[in-house]
Amino acid sequence: MKLSRDKLKSSFLQKVAEMSGEDIASCYQCGKCSAGCPLEAAMGILPHRALRLLQLGCEEEALNFDAVWLCASCHTCESRCPRGCDLSRVMEALRMIRLRGGQSPVHPQEVDEEILQRAPQQAIVSCYRKNIS
Amino acid sequence: MTARESARCLGISLEELEDWQCCGAVFPLATDAIINLASPFRTLASAHQAGADLVTLCSGCLNVLRRTNKLVAADAEIRKKLEDFVEMKYAGERKVFHLLEVLRDETGFDQLQKKVVHPLDDVTVAPYYGCLLLRPAEDMAFDHPDKPVIMGEFLRALGAKPVSYPFQTECCGSYLSVSSVDSTRQAASAVLKSAQAAGAQWLVTSCPTCLYNLELAAESLDEPPRLVYFTQLLAHALGVDAYLEENGALAKNVMPEVN
Amino acid sequence: MRRIGVFVCSCGLNIAGRVDVQKVTDAAAGIPGVVHSENYKYMCSEPGQNLIADAIRQKRLDGLVVAACSPAMHELTFRSAAKLAGLNPYMVQMANIREHCSWVHRDEEQATAKATDIVRAAVEKVRRDQPLEPTRIPLTKKALVIGGGIAGMQSALDIADAGYDVVLVEKDATIGGRMAQLSETFPTLDCASCILTPKMAEVARHPRIQLAMCSRVTQVAGYVGNFTVQITQAPTYVDWEKCIGCMDCQERCPSRLPSEFDRGLGKRKAIGVDFPQAVPNRPVIKADHCLYLQKGRCGICEKICPVEAVDFQQQEKVWEEEVGAIIVATGFDVLGAEAFAEYGYGQYPDVIDSLAYERLNSSSGPTEGVIRRPSDGEIPKEVVFIQCAGSRDPDKGKAYCSKICCMYTAKHATLYRHKVPDGQAYIFYMDIRAGGKGYEEFVQRAVEQDGALYLRGRVSRVYEEDGKIVVKGVDTLAGENIEIAADLVVLASAVTPRTGARELAQVLKVPADQDGFYNEAHPKLRPVETVTAGVYLAGAVAGPRDIPEAVANASGAAAKVAVLFSNDELENEPLIAAVDESKCSGCLWCVPVCPFDAIEEKELIERVGSKEVTRPVATVNAGLCQGCGACSVACRDGAMNLKGFTNEQILAEVEALCLMTGSPE
Ligand SMILES: Cc1cc2nc3c(=O)[nH]c(=O)nc-3n(C[C@H](O)[C@H](O)[C@H](O)COP(=O)(O)OP(=O)(O)OC[C@H]3O[C@@H](n4cnc5c(N)ncnc54)[C@H](O)[C@@H]3O)c2cc1C
Numbered sequence A: 001m002k003l004s005r006d007k008l009k010s011s012f013l014q015k016v017a018e019m020s021g022e023d024i025a026s027c028y029q030c031g032k033c034s035a036g037c038p039l040e041a042a043m044g045i046l047p048h049r050a051l052r053l054l055q056l057g058c059e060e061e062a063l064n065f066d067a068v069w070l071c072a073s074c075h076t077c078e079s080r081c082p083r084g085c086d087l088s089r090v091m092e093a094l095r096m097i098r099l100r101g102g103q104s105p106v107h108p109q110e111v112d113e114e115i116l117q118r119a120p121q122q123a124i125v126s127c128y129r130k131n132i133s
Numbered sequence B: 001m002t003a004r005e006s007a008r009c010l011g012i013s014l015e016e017l018e019d020w021q022c023c024g025a026v027f028p029l030a031t032d033a034i035i036n037l038a039s040p041f042r043t044l045a046s047a048h049q050a051g052a053d054l055v056t057l058c059s060g061c062l063n064v065l066r067r068t069n070k071l072v073a074a075d076a077e078i079r080k081k082l083e084d085f086v087e088m089k090y091a092g093e094r095k096v097f098h099l100l101e102v103l104r105d106e107t108g109f110d111q112l113q114k115k116v117v118h119p120l121d122d123v124t125v126a127p128y129y130g131c132l133l134l135r136p137a138e139d140m141a142f143d144h145p146d147k148p149v150i151m152g153e154f155l156r157a158l159g160a161k162p163v164s165y166p167f168q169t170e171c172c173g174s175y176l177s178v179s180s181v182d183s184t185r186q187a188a189s190a191v192l193k194s195a196q197a198a199g200a201q202w203l204v205t206s207c208p209t210c211l212y213n214l215e216l217a218a219e220s221l222d223e224p225p226r227l228v229y230f231t232q233l234l235a236h237a238l239g240v241d242a243y244l245e246e247n248g249a250l251a252k253n254v255m256p257e258v259n
Numbered sequence C: 001m002r003r004i005g006v007f008v009c010s011c012g013l014n015i016a017g018r019v020d021v022q023k024v025t026d027a028a029a030g031i032p033g034v035v036h037s038e039n040y041k042y043m044c045s046e047p048g049q050n051l052i053a054d055a056i057r058q059k060r061l062d063g064l065v066v067a068a069c070s071p072a073m074h075e076l077t078f079r080s081a082a083k084l085a086g087l088n089p090y091m092v093q094m095a096n097i098r099e100h101c102s103w104v105h106r107d108e109e110q111a112t113a114k115a116t117d118i119v120r121a122a123v124e125k126v127r128r129d130q131p132l133e134p135t136r137i138p139l140t141k142k143a144l145v146i147g148g149g150i151a152g153m154q155s156a157l158d159i160a161d162a163g164y165d166v167v168l169v170e171k172d173a174t175i176g177g178r179m180a181q182l183s184e185t186f187p188t189l190d191c192a193s194c195i196l197t198p199k200m201a202e203v204a205r206h207p208r209i210q211l212a213m214c215s216r217v218t219q220v221a222g223y224v225g226n227f228t229v230q231i232t233q234a235p236t237y238v239d240w241e242k243c244i245g246c247m248d249c250q251e252r253c254p255s256r257l258p259s260e261f262d263r264g265l266g267k268r269k270a271i272g273v274d275f276p277q278a279v280p281n282r283p284v285i286k287a288d289h290c291l292y293l294q295k296g297r298c299g300i301c302e303k304i305c306p307v308e309a310v311d312f313q314q315q316e317k318v319w320e321e322e323v324g325a326i327i328v329a330t331g332f333d334v335l336g337a338e339a340f341a342e343y344g345y346g347q348y349p350d351v352i353d354s355l356a357y358e359r360l361n362s363s364s365g366p367t368e369g370v371i372r373r374p375s376d377g378e379i380p381k382e383v384v385f386i387q388c389a390g391s392r393d394p395d396k397g398k399a400y401c402s403k404i405c406c407m408y409t410a411k412h413a414t415l416y417r418h419k420v421p422d423g424q425a426y427i428f429y430m431d432i433r434a435g436g437k438g439y440e441e442f443v444q445r446a447v448e449q450d451g452a453l454y455l456r457g458r459v460s461r462v463y464e465e466d467g468k469i470v471v472k473g474v475d476t477l478a479g480e481n482i483e484i485a486a487d488l489v490v491l492a493s494a495v496t497p498r499t500g501a502r503e504l505a506q507v508l509k510v511p512a513d514q515d516g517f518y519n520e521a522h523p524k525l526r527p528v529e530t531v532t533a534g535v536y537l538a539g540a541v542a543g544p545r546d547i548p549e550a551v552a553n554a555s556g557a558a559a560k561v562a563v564l565f566s567n568d569e570l571e572n573e574p575l576i577a578a579v580d581e582s583k584c585s586g587c588l589w590c591v592p593v594c595p596f597d598a599i600e601e602k603e604l605i606e607r608v609g610s611k612e613v614t615r616p617v618a619t620v621n622a623g624l625c626q627g628c629g630a631c632s633v634a635c636r637d638g639a640m641n642l643k644g645f646t647n648e649q650i651l652a653e654v655e656a657l658c659l660m661t662g663s664p665e
């Protein structure tokens, strides 16, 4: 991986910092967030890696970090982070950038009819808000 | 209706908000997603116009409304934008409560206990808090984020035996049950198994999504705990369920048999 | 008319990089009264100081302005140089054109103009300076040491060996401090008792050391060389003079309570000692748990004591000591249960802290050195150690690194393997901080020889399931979450200041940092002194420290005391407040304003006409006054003045600055 000053100061990083309201540099990669994440198994990757990718200025990799779609915004990470860094907000920022860029991992037409019948309104609205551009 | 009848029975009057709107289900986490705050803001402002505080029965609504309330009280810029957009004035003057908090702080659990006509004789019940009631702790200030007690006290007042189990504050998988069923099932099963291992006959929640996700997970477990909403227990214990059943607000035999 | 010399320093490029030093020198030459002005690259160096001395002699200078760095840096240097050349050192004024000027400005022209103004103001002050002489005060050559841990003991021994008397005040019934709770010690693994208990005996035996046990310092008055200290001793309910230490009472006492010394893992009796090697080896009664003191029943100890030493009527004792210096060595505590809800500390008996683990390891501990888990006494086969528990956690715990836990955790894992060869130790860590001599090698031995498995990451949750303690952590190096079903979990809890440290700091008038550790006078150059003259620090009171470090600064503090005591009298800075009694109206506004309690009321006897009248005026205690100047600001009559910084001088400086002749618009 090549690093340079420009890579570490991109406007993309600035945008993530602003949208999340979090200081990306504050994370010291202790992994406490990952260790407690209830969706980590489904993600297949430790969620705190997202912060590391940002610290290293890896825009492309951060935008391909698909674990963001599995973040439930449960704030378990935030409640334990020793550095007061809210990973769920960083996840949201990455998600929003992708949603606003036109990506949508969920398409209402494709959602299982049975789920739409059974699931409470709350779950469906939440899901659409988090996953549809 | 279960809640309103129960509350009436406890001498609390709950009014349904005239023009309520969905709270939006999730609190927007991106700092620039102000538009998503419009509907909870509108709900809060309507309550203010009606001259009342808000009570919710759902962890999710509590989470969204309480956080929005705190934000508009603290951030004048966002408040201004919302006021202009919704065309209502509101600066966080009202309070947002969860019914459990009202029962604890207004009624008092000891008073509640006195009103119980069908005590849940020693059923072991697992209180399930999940995420939205407790986190983020600074915003919610609901209970200790890792060692909450309020539901346990509530259950005890109704005559049940609360069990403590480590997963009571873990996430059930939330809305992922719509987009990624398997991951939800995994998370929710872990909660159920933990409650089961602690010997819970029932498990009580205060969030429809939790309830749904746990139901999904329960399908693949042997003798999972019975899942109930906290207002159902309340209505039953206060003896208003018969009335409700007659009026069609509570399906017959929703309540598991007590002994 | 004063003959003033101005010396402008370039400070290499520190000043000359922004300020045109030659221009400042030239401008200074034009100020009335300045008869000499020159500049040099490093005024503080020997050639620089010689320049000053030569000019003083040749030009018969009677006032100096040195335009250079901060007075905190070199005022003393230049005052000494002036004194050597025969000038009263208080006729020297620093003009700070570095910190106040060259370092903080970018524009050279403006910086030069500002430097000139600063020099001009300083000249106006020197013009009004008066030669001052230090006052002399006697001193008491006896020291007070607060806290009888390894640091306090070392300080007391060093001072006593130097030939001075020491009062050692310890709040507990035994000396030894935390080290007495330890089993073996890193990095050499020698047993703590073997190196500690002989020292404890030495302290108790030393003819120059007087022990005040179960005692606290409750008041301090006075100043360096002359402190009056109030000591309050809690009742022990045993007359230690009579007691012969047979411990029959401890044997027969029916009341048991969890032993604080054993971190609640073992029991002790209501009467007795914390551990068999306690010094002094004398029992105390824990009043809260004594059946006689609580309920009027029992009284067995009183009945069986062969020398009738038990005394239920004993009262708190308060007395005063005169001392010349104070060393604070009150040590540390560790973060309590309230901090670790997610780790179940305080909830699950098999989640313990590191001090409890030391007690499990100790051959004089509750399990006689066999590692057994508290819940059922089984020997744990899977042990998880969690480092940085509450440390390096600005959001929920302490922001700082506790410094000692990396090392003692490596020690714990090593000792565990020695005792349970088929057991496995897991250590969750974030970084390993092993900076001492032989420390890194010690950690590597724990890994290579004793099989400790280090996992890089924090633990998020600990909970009980199926009789095991489930630990959910992460290994960021493997990129995997880790789950361990452990038998015992040990938290390396953050080091914190002693409970009550803040209150004691107030009594002693020494500042503490935001966490409550006491501040050194200078973190690098004066690590064992405080800003309060005569009060010194030793050991963990100033921050997390291991034994070698605690002992080193204990000896350092003792050396400072010995140096102080090598004087027969103390010289006092003359830059203190002085009352013009003719102007003082006796309102005494200044009394509450003074942070050092240095001002008192005095009856002034005056002759008015033929009558003698008395009226109250303020008077300044030269020993206590630190020259802060608060009183001179508060004084409505203009009667209070700080010598060397009189109201007149300050105004003259301000006026000079207001002229701003050098500055552009
Ligand atoms: C688990 C653990 C393991 C450790 N292992 C090692 C090791 O292997 N090697 C090593 O080098 N270091 C080790 N240490 C560090 C070691 O304990 C400290 O360096 C040492 O105890 C510091 O000594 P101290 O005298 O400064 O403080 P303390 O030992 O805390 O002594 C302070 C004394 O002051 C007394 N006191 C407190 N307040 C007052 C008051 N107001 N009035 C009167 N008396 C008071 C206390 O009762 C105590 O006797 C370990 C620490 C811990 C927590």
Ligand code: SF4
Pocket: A026, A027, A028, A029, A030, A031, A032, A033, A034, A048, A051, A077, A080, A081, A082, A083, A084, A085, A086, A087
């Ligand atoms: S817990 Fe906080 S500091 Fe640790 S890795 Fe996660 S975000 Fe970074």
Ligand code: SF4
Pocket: C387, C388, C389, C391, C392, C400, C401, C402, C403, C404, C405, C406, C407, C430, C431, C432, C433, C492
């Ligand atoms: S010494 Fe090691 S374990 Fe202790 S706080 Fe510092 S880094 Fe963490």
